[in-house]
Amino acid sequence: MIEIKNLHKSYKMGSNSLHVLKGINFSVEEGELVAIMGSSGSGKSTLLNILGMLDELDEGSYTLDGVPIKNLNETKAAQYRNKFLGFIFQSFNLINYKTAAENVALPLYYQKVGRKERHEKALKYLERVGLKEWATHLPSELSGGQKQRVAIARAMAAEPKVLLADEPTGALDSKTSYEVMDLIQKINDAGNTILIVTHEPDIADMCKRIVHLKDGVIVEDKKIEQVRASQYV
Amino acid sequence: MWLFDRDLWSEVFSTLTKNMLRTVLTTLGVIFAIIILILLLGSATGMINGFDRIFAGKASNSLFVWGQETSMPYKGFERGRPVEYEMDDITMLSKRVEEVDVISPRIELGGFQQAVVVKREGRTSGSRVFGDFSTIDLVNKKKIVEGRFINLNDVNNGKKVCVIGLETYELLFDKGISAIGKDISINNIYFTVIGVYEKSGDFDFDGENSVIIPFTTFQRSFNSGERVGWMAILIKPEYPVAQAEAKIKELLKVKYDIHPDDNRAIGSFDFSQIFTAISAFTMVLQGFAFFVGIFTMLAGVIAVSNILLITVKERTKEIGVRRALGATPKVIKRQIILESIVLTVVAGAVGFIIAVGFLYILNVQTASNTDVPFVNPTVSMTQILVSFTLMTLLSILIGLIPARRAVRIKPIEALRED
Ligand SMILES: Nc1ncnc2c1ncn2[C@@H]1O[C@H](COP(=O)(O)OP(=O)(O)O)[C@@H](O)[C@H]1O
Ligand SMILES: [Mg+2]
Numbered sequence: 001m002i003e004i005k006n007l008h009k010s011y012k013m014g015s016n017s018l019h020v021l022k023g024i025n026f027s028v029e030e031g032e033l034v035a036i037m038g039s040s041g042s043g044k045s046t047l048l049n050i051l052g053m054l055d056e057l058d059e060g061s062y063t064l065d066g067v068p069i070k071n072l073n074e075t076k077a078a079q080y081r082n083k084f085l086g087f088i089f090q091s092f093n094l095i096n097y098k099t100a101a102e103n104v105a106l107p108l109y110y111q112k113v114g115r116k117e118r119h120e121k122a123l124k125y126l127e128r129v130g131l132k133e134w135a136t137h138l139p140s141e142l143s144g145g146q147k148q149r150v151a152i153a154r155a156m157a158a159e160p161k162v163l164l165a166d167e168p169t170g171a172l173d174s175k176t177s178y179e180v181m182d183l184i185q186k187i188n189d190a191g192n193t194i195l196i197v198t199h200e201p202d203i204a205d206m207c208k209r210i211v212h213l214k215d216g217v218i219v220e221d222k223k224i225e226q227v228r229a230s231q232y233v
Numbered sequence: 234m235w236l237f238d239r240d241l242w243s244e245v246f247s248t249l250t251k252n253m254l255r256t257v258l259t260t261l262g263v264i265f266a267i268i269i270l271i272l273l274l275g276s277a278t279g280m281i282n283g284f285d286r287i288f289a290g291k292a293s294n295s296l297f298v299w300g301q302e303t304s305m306p307y308k309g310f311e312r313g314r315p316v317e318y319e320m321d322d323i324t325m326l327s328k329r330v331e332e333v334d335v336i337s338p339r340i341e342l343g344g345f346q347q348a349v350v351v352k353r354e355g356r357t358s359g360s361r362v363f364g365d366f367s368t369i370d371l372v373n374k375k376k377i378v379e380g381r382f383i384n385l386n387d388v389n390n391g392k393k394v395c396v397i398g399l400e401t402y403e404l405l406f407d408k409g410i411s412a413i414g415k416d417i418s419i420n421n422i423y424f425t426v427i428g429v430y431e432k433s434g435d436f437d438f439d440g441e442n443s444v445i446i447p448f449t450t451f452q453r454s455f456n457s458g459e460r461v462g463w464m465a466i467l468i469k470p471e472y473p474v475a476q477a478e479a480k481i482k483e484l485l486k487v488k489y490d491i492h493p494d495d496n497r498a499i500g501s502f503d504f505s506q507i508f509t510a511i512s513a514f515t516m517v518l519q520g521f522a523f524f525v526g527i528f529t530m531l532a533g534v535i536a537v538s539n540i541l542l543i544t545v546k547e548r549t550k551e552i553g554v555r556r557a558l559g560a561t562p563k564v565i566k567r568q569i570i571l572e573s574i575v576l577t578v579v580a581g582a583v584g585f586i587i588a589v590g591f592l593y594i595l596n597v598q599t600a601s602n603t604d605v606p607f608v609n610p611t612v613s614m615t616q617i618l619v620s621f622t623l624m625t626l627l628s629i630l631i632g633l634i635p636a637r638r639a640v641r642i643k644p645i646e647a648l649r650e651d
Contacts, residue, residue, distance in 0.1 A: 074562045075561045075562060078560060093554045110559035110561075
């Protein structure tokens with residue numbers, strides 16, 4: 001599903017440059033649930049952003065679902081993101097003047113899906129995250145956990161190949177975090193490929209594989225026995 | 234066609250209605266601009282109409298020529314000699330000045346100790362009396378309120394008929410009695426009234442207390458012979474009146490032995506100068522209206538653009554999210570520009586309605602006042618279309634600034650957690 005070879009990335013800061021990713025080799029199969037771990041500043045977000053086509057790599061290659069990702073212009077990148085990827089952010093990033101259903105429907109709008117179908121799909125995914133009754137509510141009327149569930153529904157609405165989550169539980173208390181992880185595990189059970197950036201070991205343990213980043217290289221990449229979040233909720 | 238994309242419109246309206254107060258404030262500049270523009274254009278039209286009222290019925294390419302007294306001695310003649318024209322001159326000028334279309338000679342009764350008494354059943358009116366050709370109507374059209382004006386037949390047959398002014402009618406007749414077919418006497422000679430006229434504009438040499446009779450009748454009745462008092466001359470529209478005026482004067486000077494440099498001997502009035510001055514004035518007025526209007530509009534639209542720029546900055550994160558979810562730069566750009574257009578056009582429409590209300594009030598206020606040249610201030614459909622087209626184009630152009638800013642937002646920067 002994802003294939004990365006010898007990935008390098010540096011940021012230019014004035015005259016000197018910061019080498020953040022120093023030769024990453026990494027692949028993800030369909031249906032995996034991968035945690036990307038590492039201390040703050042180790043380059044986790046940078047890697048996820050490159051995977052999400054939000055940022056460009058300097059060196060190396062990236063193939064997503066058999067499609068080589070390189071030299072994309074803004075329009076193409078937007079289209080690929082829409083088609084291949086679903087994003088879940090630490091701070092949810094819902095549009096505050098749109099209802100839950102409208103937020104979920106937004107990626108479908110950019111896919112030029114018709115109005116009615118969009119609404120039906122949005123309701124379907126809200127139902128999957130257990131928030132169907134909240135469809136007409138604004139984000140301000142939802143709790144943190146509910147917001148993240150709406151965000152997850154939004155990420156899934158366009159039926160992407162891969163879900164990318166950057167610290168999805170970073171802004172949530174642990175009980176709510178487990179609820180969200182429970183949802184993510186269920187989505188993964190249904191066959192979706194998911195990558196989660198986290199620095200919390202308990203969250204990482206709920207994935208099926210942990211990739212450890214340190215100083216811009218992968219220092220550890222292991223499959224683990226998944227801890228089910230449902231036992232904590 | 235993206236213009237008919239209902240979702241795009243609802244996106245635009247939801248962002249615009251999100252901060253209603255700001256949206257309204259944003260549009261004030263444009264509302265103000267369109268009010269100024271429409272008021273100025275309407276006022277310009279009002280003034281044009283006002284001038285039209287003053288000069289109604291006057292041919293713009295006309296010239297009046299009359300005789301005065303010489304002011305220089307010439308060929309043995311002393312200065313101070315009166316200049317008087319004859320019917321011959323009409324033929325001569327018509328033949329030799331190609332610019333001339335029609336010459337309508339006219340003669341007035343009176344002067345030289347000769348009294349003028351216009352009477353009917355013991356009442357006198359003190360009217361002036363003119364002998365005219367029917368062609369005078371081509372130069373200075375009279376508004377006929379009853380009956381008709383003198384025609385060629387009257388002139389050719391020297392009929393003893395007359396057309397009287399409204400004031401003359403009021404002085405000689407009882408209210409409600411038709412003057413048509415009744416006789417009035419001019420210096421004891423009877424004429425049958427065939428028409429009553431009213432001034433067609435505020436500006437009229439003859440006034441409304443005048444009696445007009447056929448030129449030939451005048452000659453016969455008052456023994457004026459071949460004398461001509463003054464000439465109303467219509468110049469062919471393709472020629473400048475001033476050019477014809479110079480030629481006519483030159484010929485008359487030669488004929489009457491007037492010193493070529495004597496500028497007082499021949500009196501003349503070039504009517505076209507007034508019209509040229511007025512149309513130049515109104516053109517400047519309209520130009521000024523558009524100029525001021527466009528610049529206030531520009532200022533208004535720039536204000537819209539500025540606010541949109543601020544909202545774009547505020548919405549950096551939102552736009553970043555949209556980009557991450559698959560919005561292409563084109564879609565983002567389109568939305569911002571449409572916001573600019575909608576704000577501007579809605580504001581323009583509001584301003585337009587307010588301005589038209591103002592014009593209506595202005596019209597009512599000035600309708601009763603005939604002293605100022607201001608009648609029916611309106612804006613034409615063309616002016617409205619041009620204004621709105623210009624405004625929309627401006628809003629698109631200026632909307633490009635915030636739109637480009639929005640497109641430059643990189644989703645990664647917008648989404649950075651900090
Ligand atoms: N756009 C950028 N410009 C400059 N430096 C950056 C930029 N983005 C990230 N960095 C730097 O790269 C390093 C890795 O950042 P990041 O991938 O966000 O780390 P993590 O998510 O693991 O905490 C950090 O030192 C950060 O300061
Ligand atoms: Mg990070």
